[in-house]
Amino acid sequence: MARIARNFQKVTIKDVAKYADVGVGTVSRVLNNNSHVDPSTRQRVLSAMKELGYVPNPHARRLSTGTSDLVTVITPEMKGDFYQTLIASIDEVLIKNGYSSLLYPLYNERKYEALRKSSEILLSTDGLIVDGVSVDKLLGDIVEPNMPVVCLEQESERYDSIMVDNYYGGIIAGDYFADLDMEIFVVTHRKAHELESTVFDERLEGFQESLERKGRSIDKIYYVPLDWESTFEVARRIFSRYKRCAIFTTTDYLAVPIIEVARTMELKVGKDVRVCGFDDLPIAQILEITTIRQPISDMGKVAAEILIKKIRGKARDKVRKVILKPELVIRET
Amino acid sequence: MARIARNFQKVTIKDVAKYADVGVGTVSRVLNNNSHVDPSTRQRVLSAMKELGYVPNPHARRLSTGTSDLVTVITPEMKGDFYQTLIASIDEVLIKNGYSSLLYPLYNERKYEALRKSSEILLSTDGLIVDGVSVDKLLGDIVEPNMPVVCLEQESERYDSIMVDNYYGGIIAGDYFADLDMEIFVVTHRKAHELESTVFDERLEGFQESLERKGRSIDKIYYVPLDWESTFEVARRIFSRYKRCAIFTTTDYLAVPIIEVARTMELKVGKDVRVCGFDDLPIAQILEITTIRQPISDMGKVAAEILIKKIRGKARDKVRKVILKPELVIRET
DNA sequence: CTGAAAGCGCTTACAG
DNA sequence: CTGAAAGCGCTTACAG
Known part of the structure; x- marks a missing residue:
């Protein structure tokens, strides 16, 4: 007992299982289409989901797996083309790999404080890309030691960083x-x-x-x-x-x-x-x-790629620094 | 059984409870500082948390309560001062009320698709502010019927909207x-x-x-x-x-x-x-x-306020339209 | 290939 | 004021 229906009678995996006459495990399996499920069973489950209008609950999934497929991207601003380009290039890599980005522009003092207070937000993502601000100073005490982090335009003793010279x-x-x-x-x-x-x-x-x-x-x-x-x-x-x-x-x-x-x-x-x-x-x-x-797109791309490797546990252990070189472009001025 | 330690031996509410020699319920109570907890008990729990470096797991909290204290803000872009101003004014109200914003700029086709595919992101927040794009068309089939939604610069049959004339x-x-x-x-x-x-x-x-x-x-x-x-x-x-x-x-x-x-x-x-x-x-x-x-800041502020009311269940039921009037500003051109 | 069950880490009525 | 326990909705070894 002890439960108020907060979620407006949402249908859960259990309802689907009952409707399709299978176990919840099987529903979960077709949901993640891993391990083999009999085609006809899968079909039954699939149509049950559609029938009932089933939508998986991400919180439950995240609690269970411990991952969110989310990456936090912290920037000092988001005004201006620089960040547009940067964020777009990060996003591109992220999306391609099945992640979503959670943008966190620190455009004023209030946002700094909000971030520190509700650092929950960070902790609920799988990784962190921080541009321009010092992770060590800003978040050193908040970020878990083993959270995958990549720094952009900012050196760090503890984390990988991508810099432009x-x-x-x-x-x-x-x-x-x-x-x-x-x-x-x-x-x-x-x-x-x-x-x-x-x-x-x-x-x-x-x-x-x-x-x-x-x-x-x-x-x-x-x-x-x-x-x-x-x-x-x-x-x-x-x-x-x-x-x-x-x-x-x-x-x-x-x-x-x-x-x-x-x-x-x-x-x-x-x-x-x-x-x-x-x-x-x-x-x-x-x-x-x-x-x-400045190779802005490259910066974003490289950062996202390194981060994903770290999240997937494929990265090397030592702290890595990537330094990109800028070049002179002569135009009319 | 059946469990791999994914989360790097993180300390949980259970550890804190044991350490402070209380039940998990009590720890949870001091965490949310609701209902009365004996001051000395509270102190013991608090120092246990500090001692062990306890950080609450947001996913668990969200699964349990069904809320996230997060609001999704969808905009067609985020380039340019217009969105800066708008987002900042939304954020201000949100932060003041204990919410965080999850920015989702749809700056290209890829982001549209990503949103539709992983609509999870939306569903894991308590409410939705959508600027400029049509919720009905864009997300009609994704958003749950009872998700609190406020539209900006876009009319909607189903949701409240803030418009400028x-x-x-x-x-x-x-x-x-x-x-x-x-x-x-x-x-x-x-x-x-x-x-x-x-x-x-x-x-x-x-x-x-x-x-x-x-x-x-x-x-x-x-x-x-x-x-x-x-x-x-x-x-x-x-x-x-x-x-x-x-x-x-x-x-x-x-x-x-x-x-x-x-x-x-x-x-x-x-x-x-x-x-x-x-x-x-x-x-x-x-x-x-x-x-x-255009009264950009007002738009953001009003939108956020209405949304929060809806989330807290204090809003009226009928669909509301707020229309703000622009004015001529004569300068040098 | 699949079901039953344990577990993820919280919250919250319930019964003291 | 507080503990024990059920429940949130998933995932995933385990044993068929």
Whole structure:
């Protein structure tokens, strides 16, 4: 006894079994179509399921098997093409392998807290892909030690990680700008949150290093939040003094308003004003922005593949680091 | 017998009970801190949990209670500020009420299929908010009849819906343009998928209707996919012939490249070229685009609130429709 | 190939 | 206030 019908008289595997005149085990077997079931029996069960409108209860399945076929994907944001591309490429691999992704964008403080409080969500999935934020710091105490985890754009002592050599990307951007006979500016993002990614800084460092090697230096670095509004302002400030200069933005996203302002002020972008972004976001292709291309899709694909191997217990034990190289793409700016 | 330790010797409620020398029921009670537990007992249980590193198994809880405290949020996309704002406002209400959101953006065909195939995901949550796509068509046969569902930007016969009066939005845009002594063009999105939203069409219809009433008409309608690339092309085509015209875009997103091209071609935006968007996305505020403001945050908030009421069984039974009105925001374009 | 049964880890009336 | 027990709806060795 002791049971209230919460689930609105849902039909269970038991009802199906009775209806088809078989045991529940058999129903379960056709459900998972593993082990051999007699074709005629299977047919009977199948039509019983249809007849009764049976839908399996995922919670029960998960409790019983201990797996959910779900993967949590944590990103610091989901705005912008970068994450679109990344998530789509992760998803593609996941779906192909029978998993679904559970997206968890940490777009504000509240989401951080919510994640820590109801870490249930994580624990109910089979694996975890974390982009940009530090697992060790953010979730070190929450994630079970043997949960399969892959880090993206973030190093980890304990887990596999996929990184892009952002420092190297900065270097090639610097090499490209060093020969230009103009002032050199940088517009970059200052990380606002302890747990945010350090990629922008790495790009900046590489850029700086490359210029130094060639006996040049950055004339000024502008730090902005990751929005266009502030970047417009910065651009106006720059162009009101300099009608001729080279600007490196540590992401294409920040290059867009700069180019917009330059054009509005009728400066010749690509000639007097040179702009090099980073990432090769779709917008960079559309606006023909010169940029450092990051292999975003590859990152997602590799991350998902490694994670699935880990979930299936096929991965090697030692912590692995995959480092992908960016490349310079010269366009019109 | 019959059991492999899949879950890496995880500690269960049983272990905690034994350790604290109480029954499992008591542990469960302190876990959910309902019904009264003796303070000293509670303390003993609490420290036992800490000692053993106990983490509750959500699957078991869900199977037992039949609830998950999860809400699925389905959107046709998640790119762009519109969905950012919408999702954030939904999340805020959800989190405040102890729920978590499970994001499911249908950004391509593959995701549609995946959703239909593993509809498990939906069924394992307590409720469903669906934006833009037709639940009846998309999921009519999957969603249980008594699953709490709220539709956004999409009417439904069976479920509550929150709509914006897009037709009315078109009307006020038309009223605004009708007095302008220039050619009038429209750039809009042609829905590519059977299940896509019809908002763009409704806006267009309102716009058309308003112009007709005032004895005017649209000179040409340009249909584009929802990306900038094609819109750039269209803009170039328009401005190569017309140096003076008014353009209504059925979303701000499409207004951006048009303004960009106009400025690049040195046309006077706001004077010779008038542009009115729709939505009032952040980008519209940044670029000072005249637009029809949609109350995005309100939509999300109202949807989440209604859903929670339904989940808690406090909602009225009849299907409810909430219609929010957009308004004209005049800026520089 | 298949049924009966134990088990997954919780929750919750019931009877103290 | 609390323990013993039934139940949630599945899966899966086990023994035919």
